[in-house]
Amino acid sequence: MTGYMKAVAAIDLGATSGRVILGSVGDGELRLRTVARFPNTPVRLPDGLHWDVLALYSAAMNGLGTASREEPELVGAAVDAWAVDYALLLGNRMIGNPYHYRDGRTAIGVRAVHTEIGPEELFRRNGLQHLPFNTVFQLAASAASGALEFADGLLLIPDLIGWWATGAQVAERTNASTTGLVPAGGDTWDTELLSRLGLRFDLLPPIVEPGTVLGPVSPMMREEFGIRHEFPFTTVGSHxxxxxxxxxxxxxxxxxxxxxxxxxxxxxxxxxxxxxxxxxxxxxxxxxxxxxxxxxxxxxxxxxxxxxxxxxxxxxxxxxxxxxxxxxxxxxxxxxxxxxxxxxxxxxxxxxxxxxxxxxxxxxxxxxxxxxxxxxxxxxxxxxxxxxxxxxxxxxxxxxxxxxxxxxxxxxxxxxxxxxxxxxxxxxxxxPVEATAIGNLLVQARTHGIVRGDLEALRRVVASSxxxxxxxxxxxxxxxx
Missing domain, CATH: 3.30.420.40 (ATPase, nucleotide binding domain)
Structure with missing residues (x-):
């Protein structure tokens, strides 16, 4: 890496695999280097299909440890992942592994939501394509099962990874927009909709923008995963x-x-x-x-x-x-x-x-x-x-x-x-093939002042790199x- 370039790391979690990619950014150029790849294999249990999110977290953070050793002056890291799925929390712990969006339990949630608010009105509010696994339907299914009674928090998957790494609980806006619980084009939770559906507003963390600094990786996580020095996690387009x-x-x-x-x-x-x-x-x-x-x-x-x-x-x-x-x-x-x-x-x-x-x-x-x-x-x-x-x-x-x-x-x-x-x-x-990681890295680079400009400026870096x-x-x- 030449002296004028700086490095950031993207944790990019897909539905079948994950990766940690280092990006060297500077002077209108972005170079990629993959430091970790790992499978994302769901687990079928008697109660349904779940994500093995603990294995994902461990693999991602071990990859981040590798990235920190390969780039001793690593500037920061951020995570993106798939949408709609979430973990329920009680205090500082997760209550069970998150359900997979392909699990069939959501049918009862669709019926419960549409009994209160029809598809036409729901679309006018949240602007989302009807998919039976949208978070609003999953939450309604969780409420019907009684699962929400034991929770005091909820985090979407990329925000869950960020919380474990830094201790900060937030909902990044682009991913929050996929839940069905945010007005179309909005940046706050739709409290009226939540009330109509009997869903608890107090479970939801504050919504923040891409480019928000969450804080440094905690000393405990740095020691656990061999992360050499302190650097911040930030939000990106986490969906x-x-x-x-x-x-x-x-x-x-x-x-x-x-x-x-x-x-x-x-x-x-x-x-x-x-x-x-x-x-x-x-x-x-x-x-x-x-x-x-x-x-x-x-x-x-x-x-x-x-x-x-x-x-x-x-x-x-x-x-x-x-x-x-x-x-x-x-x-x-x-x-x-x-x-x-x-x-x-x-x-x-x-x-x-x-x-x-x-x-x-x-x-x-x-x-x-x-x-x-x-x-x-x-x-x-x-x-x-x-x-x-x-x-x-x-x-x-x-x-x-x-x-x-x-x-x-x-x-x-x-x-x-x-x-x-x-x-x-x-x-x-x-x-490019790694467009998701590229977008993650460039928004980080802009947050840290390595690059400047609007989305079109970032895309010119993509086209030239x-x-x-x-x-x-x-x-x-x-x-x-």
Whole structure:
């Protein structure tokens, strides 16, 4: 690292894996170095599906210890993670491992909430796409089970990690905006909604902005994880998509993005929410972004469909290799059967190839005969879902989308990028792969005065620091609807 650059560390927790990435920042340049990678494996217990958040914390902090040893002058650290899930607290301890959003317990919460406030009014208040695992529904399920009676606090996952590291209890705004308990575009809890639903306001910590200093890593945690010196934790866009959107090298209002990982988030950045009935019916959400921006987007099931298919084949004794399957899938004829990637039956863990076959059978369409055909079917179905979402963005915002940025792990999938460009009829710019960590690092760097400027200035650093690959638009590829 040259003398004029300074280092910050991102703890980036995804739904299937986590990583700790060092970023060296200075003079309009960002360099990355991964110092730790670790799995994120949920645990099925008799009462449901849970996150192993203790193992995640230990792996993340051990990675931070490694980062501090590799960069003795490390300036700071921050964490981003997935949305909606939370831990209940009693005093200074966690009450049980947090439930996984794919756990089926939330159905009772949806019924309880919609009995008091219908979907239309709820959308006008919080601007969120209806997803059965939104925090508001999870909390209603917890209330129905009596679990909230024993708690005196609640923290979302990235805020939980920050609390254990520093002792500060907060709710970072971009992640709080995904709970359904914050007014669309707002920065405070919706106390009226909480009261109507009979949910306890006293459980919720204060909401803070990205770029808030939480405090130094505690001496106990420094000793436990071999962290060499004192440095602060700060908040960033702690919802991983909020950080990923910071890492989109977008150049103007005519761009949309796909943050493609376990989920695919297809959206654009706005200055104010879109709360029309048309937006609700189209399944769009208005989530908080860094610097007060609105992430107007739609959740599409994403690469979960592939990863769960591979897991199903492995459980059956096969040895699938994704890279090999993708090469085979590229040679599969384009006229493959396609399906609704957002069918709720595809949400829980389980036999994904079998479920996809059932969906196709209901359409009177044959199921893919080989794993390669199923991979091609999944990717074509995702590309078609992306195209529909982009058309909806244009219709609902009045914007003409001329460039589509695809960031995250999916940017490495050449076949998916090509099919997306063809389905959307819009050029796709793929990369960077580590957009989430990049957004995390750049907001930290700005907090510490290493870089300056608005989001556009941060994105210019992204564009100048990482290679991007362009996929031209062609005629829409085949695929049976």
């Amino acid at each position: 991983d998509t909020a950080s990923a959107v910071v890492g989109v090298p977008s150049t103007g209002d005519d761009a949309a993005y796909i943050s493609c990982g376990t989920w695919s988030l297809v959206g654009t950045e706005l200055s104010s929410p879109v709360l029309t009935e048309e937006a609700r019916r189209a399944g769009f959400t208005n989530e908080g972004g860094v610097d007060g921006r609105i992430r107007f987007l739609k959740n599409v099931m994403g690469l979960w469909l592939l990863s769960e298919s591979i897991r199903s084949w492995a459980k059956a004794g096969e040895q699938p290799d994704l890279e090999h399957l993708l090469r085979q899938a590229a040679d599969v004829p384009a006229d493959v059967p396609v399906f609704d990637t957002n069918d709720p039956r595809l949400l829980p863990p389980g036999d994904m190839p079998g479920r996809i076959a059932t969906l196709l059978a209901e359409q009177g369409v044959r199921a893919p005969a080989t794993p390669a055909e199923l991979v091609r079917s999944v990717l074509q179905s995702l590309a078609n879902a992306y195209a529909e979402a982009v058309r909806d963005i244009e219709r609902l915002t009045g914007r003409a989308i001329r460039t589509l940025h695809l960031v995250g792990g999916g940017a490495q999938n050449e076949l998916l990028c090509r099919l997306t460009a063809e389905a959307c009829g819009i050029p796709v710019v793929a990369g 990482f290679p991007l690959r362009s996929y031209p638009a062609h005629a829409r590829s085949g695929g049976k609807d």
